[in-house]
Amino acid sequence: MGRVTERRRVVRVRDGAVSVRPDTLVAEEPLEIRLNGKPLAVTMRTPGDDFALAAGFLASEGVIGSAREVANIVYCGGADERGRNTYNVVDVRLAPGVPVPDISLERNVYTTSSCGLCGKASLDAVRTTARWPLEDRGDGTEDAGDGGAARADTGTPVRIRMAPEVLAGLPDRLRAAQRVFDRTGGLHAAALFTPEGELLDVREDVGRHNAVDKLVGLALRRGELPLRGGVLMVSGRASFELAQKAVMAGIPVLAAVSAPSSLAVDLAAETGLTLVGFLRGTSMNVYAGAHRLALHTAVRA
Numbered sequence: 001m002g003r004v005t006e007r008r009r010v011v012r013v014r015d016g017a018v019s020v021r022p023d024t025l026v027a028e029e030p031l032e033i034r035l036n037g038k039p040l041a042v043t044m045r046t047p048g049d050d051f052a053l054a055a056g057f058l059a060s061e062g063v064i065g066s067a068r069e070v071a072n073i074v075y076c077g078g079a080d081e082r083g084r085n086t087y088n089v090v091d092v093r094l095a096p097g098v099p100v101p102d103i104s105l106e107r108n109v110y111t112t113s114s115c116g117l118c119g120k121a122s123l124d125a126v127r128t129t130a131r132w133p134l135e136d137r138g139d140g141t142e143d144a145g146d147g148g149a150a151r152a153d154t155g156t157p158v159r160i161r162m163a164p165e166v167l168a169g170l171p172d173r174l175r176a177a178q179r180v181f182d183r184t185g186g187l188h189a190a191a192l193f194t195p196e197g198e199l200l201d202v203r204e205d206v207g208r209h210n211a212v213d214k215l216v217g218l219a220l221r222r223g224e225l226p227l228r229g230g231v232l233m234v235s236g237r238a239s240f241e242l243a244q245k246a247v248m249a250g251i252p253v254l255a256a257v258s259a260p261s262s263l264a265v266d267l268a269a270e271t272g273l274t275l276v277g278f279l280r281g282t283s284m285n286v287y288a289g290a291h292r293l294a295l296h297t298a299v300r301a
Contacts, residue, residue, distance in 0.1 A: 003027055006025050026187050027046055028044055029047055029088055030044055030045075032090070033054045035058070037091060044207060046205045046210070049203060049217070051217070054217065055070065055092070055213075055220050056214060057217070061101075062130070062248060063094075064094070066220065068095060070092060070093070070094065070221075073091070074091055075089065126271065127271065130271065132226040134247060134273055161292060164284070164294065166196065167255060168282050170193055170233045173191070173199055173233075177199060178202070187211075188205060189203065189235040190208070190211035192215055192232060192233075193231040194230070195229060195231060202215075226251075227249050230250075230252070231253040232251045234257075235256075238261070238275060240263040240264045240267060246273060252273065254273060255276040255284075256277050257280060260277045264287075269287075269288045274288060274292040
């Protein structure tokens with residue numbers, strides 16, 4: 001399979017001194033995702049965790065929600081000029097009885113590494129396809145304080161309460177776990193934490209939405225969806241598609257080091273997702289779902 005990094009010759013200029021040296025770059029290659037043999041989408045990704053990426057993508061689209069709904073995932077033939085498999089085409093076969101979405105129009109979604117499924121989804125579409133409710137503003141006593149990402153097969157939301165100081169420490173923990181970024185400086189990352197700040201998993205990719213799909217897809221293949229007690233931390237901005245992926249995976253908290261989009265905030269408010277942006281140092285903006293944060297001062301409108 002393709003390498004995560006590649007080496008390229010670069011002319012380096014430092015304080016007027018010029019040198020020629022190799023540089024380590026993050027690899028970027030297309031991945032075609034097929035569903036029951038039919039082309040469904042193409043995404044530009046960093047090779048690795050391709051089966052998880054495909055599974056996470058389908059979970060985000062509402063096609064699957066558990067490992068039981070997948071018969072198998074395999075690489076398809078895709079030879080280069082030397083006749084070698086490029087490992088850039090995967091086919092997801094659904095289990096018998098799992099409904100196949102209508103792809104008769106051959107939509108062939110092209111997903112760039114920067115924008116995700118631009119224009120495809122809508123607030124109504126996410127509301128109608130989300131399998132697990134996030135809202136927990138009632139008087140229930142559910143708790144995710146078991147040190148792990150609480151999971152359940154019922155429709156009952158899990159009540160979590162997170163200290164802002166714990167949330168503030170997540171960006172540094174995410175950055176410390178970005179091993180490939182240290183070598184390339186060119187990767188996004190997504191990590192899953194517990195409400196107590198324990199790092200459960202982290203994935204890197206040239207596309208921020210791919211990193212989340214890999215994280216969710218691995219959890220799906222391990223039978224861990226919904227991730228009811230999970231906190232999703234992303235290295236970039238909080239766009240609509242990332243909020244969508246959190247909601248579809250049953251993740252109640254999404255935090256980002258940069259800004260959210262207006263549509264992401266709208267989706268968070270409508271679904272009960274806690275959305276935090278500009279998480280830097282001890283500062284943060286809580287755009288929705290502040291009830292999950294143990295704030296010392298009452299929130300005033």
